[in-house]
Amino acid sequence: MTRIQELPKVELHVHIEGTLEPELVLELARDAGIDLPYRDAESLRGRYVFSNLQSFLDIYYENMAVLRRRHDFGRLAYEYARRAHAGGVVHAEVFFDPQAHRIRGVPVTDVVSGLTDGFDRARSEFGFTAELIACFLRDRPVAEAIATLDELTACEAPILGVGLDSAEVGYPASLFAEVFDRAGALGLRRVAHAGEEGGPESIRMAMDTLAVERVDHGIRSVDDPALVAELAADSVPLTVCPLSNVRLQAVTDLASHPLPDLLAAGAHVTINSDDPAYFGGYADDNFAAVAETFDLDDATLARLAHNSVSASFLSAERKEQVHARIDHWLEAAAD
Ligand code: ADE
Ligand code: ZN
Numbered sequence: 001m002t003r004i005q006e007l008p009k010v011e012l013h014v015h016i017e018g019t020l021e022p023e024l025v026l027e028l029a030r031d032a033g034i035d036l037p038y039r040d041a042e043s044l045r046g047r048y049v050f051s052n053l054q055s056f057l058d059i060y061y062e063n064m065a066v067l068r069r070r071h072d073f074g075r076l077a078y079e080y081a082r083r084a085h086a087g088g089v090v091h092a093e094v095f096f097d098p099q100a101h102r103i104r105g106v107p108v109t110d111v112v113s114g115l116t117d118g119f120d121r122a123r124s125e126f127g128f129t130a131e132l133i134a135c136f137l138r139d140r141p142v143a144e145a146i147a148t149l150d151e152l153t154a155c156e157a158p159i160l161g162v163g164l165d166s167a168e169v170g171y172p173a174s175l176f177a178e179v180f181d182r183a184g185a186l187g188l189r190r191v192a193h194a195g196e197e198g199g200p201e202s203i204r205m206a207m208d209t210l211a212v213e214r215v216d217h218g219i220r221s222v223d224d225p226a227l228v229a230e231l232a233a234d235s236v237p238l239t240v241c242p243l244s245n246v247r248l249q250a251v252t253d254l255a256s257h258p259l260p261d262l263l264a265a266g267a268h269v270t271i272n273s274d275d276p277a278y279f280g281g282y283a284d285d286n287f288a289a290v291a292e293t294f295d296l297d298d299a300t301l302a303r304l305a306h307n308s309v310s311a312s313f314l315s316a317e318r319k320e321q322v323h324a325r326i327d328h329w330l331e332a333a334a335d
Helices: 021-032 041-045 051-064 070-086 100-102 108-126 142-154 172-186 200-210 219-224 226-232 242-247 261-265 283-294 298-312 316-334
Strands: 008-010 089-096 130-138 161-165 189-194 214-217 237-240 268-271
Touching: 008 283, 008 298, 021 041, 021 051, 021 070, 051 100, 070 089, 070 108, 070 214, 089 108, 089 161, 089 316, 100 130, 100 142, 100 200, 108 130, 108 142, 130 142, 142 172, 172 189, 172 200, 189 200, 200 214, 200 219, 200 226, 214 219, 219 226, 219 237, 219 261, 237 261, 242 283, 261 268, 261 283, 268 283, 268 298, 283 298, 298 316
Parallel strands: 008 089, 089 130, 130 161, 161 189, 189 214, 214 237, 237 268
Antiparallel strands: none
């Protein structure tokens, strides 16, 4: 286990469907008798060369065809928890895309109960905890998002909050103000992707029209120093996903990632994996990549881990416990 894997951390930006590794795609396809045009996992992985967000989303949605039964979702959740836990993640607030399954005829109850089965097993076997955040797809009709929220409510799905993902450019957050209002009235937490491919105005719009408590990605805030200052002053967390940004060409390479500028400006940055099966790394891999590229010291890594705990929706008591474990890691590192 590396020292970065030993650093306790919370993951706040991971799409469970983005943890579907090629090996599991093939296994589930075989079980279901689905014919796939790939010989093996490596040939599927070989397709994971992306020029932008949309080129990734096309394959991401296509691969979801193998997720059909409650059991498949249970497997997916458990495998993610196992891998994340090995990298030091103690708790995750996990996105899922109910609409992407619902439009394929998979009942939302099977999706939610399957994910819950997998995470319950992870909790009892190794103490990993997870909460679910249902994301609305911003490139699908708003009415469908509302119907999905109604369905989640009707089946009393154990979700912590709602989010907003999929194609950002051309689909302003303001379209989803009503469904986010309804979610807020139900007591659900609110987060949204913004500033991944869209500019600072997309981030402002998500904050102003959706009352979000965290901004997912948010890296393009660097283009508007007044916005970064506001995010820092208001302690609005940014769930940054460095390897994702490189693979989707949101940045030219990791060395040009705005992470150091965001940190220097006092932004409440957290480090996450987004879609680890597609982007070449889980949370610990993202920590290791930025540590190496930017030569981050242990205190900065501990600060990033601390931020992830503070930005989570965990209880004050659990936050204190994980913060203390991070402080302990830092003290041990100094010995
Ligand atoms: N859905 C899964 N991954 C995503 C990302 N990086 N941005 C927007 N929507 C997504
Ligand atoms: Zn994402």
